[in-house]
Amino acid sequence: MKDEHKVTFIAIGYGFVLTLLTLIFYENYVIWSILGALTSLFNHSQMLNLTKNNKISSYKLAIHLVTRFTMYIIMMAIVYFRLRNNQEEMITALIILLLGFSSIKIGVIIYSLPIFKKSR
Numbered sequence: 001m002k003d004e005h006k007v008t009f010i011a012i013g014y015g016f017v018l019t020l021l022t023l024i025f026y027e028n029y030v031i032w033s034i035l036g037a038l039t040s041l042f043n044h045s046q047m048l049n050l051t052k053n054n055k056i057s058s059y060k061l062a063i064h065l066v067t068r069f070t071m072y073i074i075m076m077a078i079v080y081f082r083l084r085n086n087q088e089e090m091i092t093a094l095i096i097l098l099l100g101f102s103s104i105k106i107g108v109i110i111y112s113l114p115i116f117k118k119s120r
Helices: 003-025 025-051 058-081 087-101 103-111
Strands: none
Touching: 003 025, 003 087, 003 103, 025 058, 025 087, 025 103, 058 087
């Protein structure tokens, strides 16, 4: 199996653990952890689809990056407009959302550990 798919499965596991921990400790913020992880995983799958072919155009790559960061900004704007009356809740929701956004990055970090290098 390709390395990118292994990273994706690790990121899915991280998203599941993050959602489970959020459910246990911060019950009201579960939706933000799920949306953060799903946004990150969706963007990663779009990047895999874009780079699957050997012909990568700079235009498609630029459109993808703009779309990716636009999705991140839209998600943070939704949190802001939903919870702007209570600043403490908004900060907690943004932190959990950012933890969800980092699921692919955590997957890459975990995959680069020596445990996974032995199997390669």
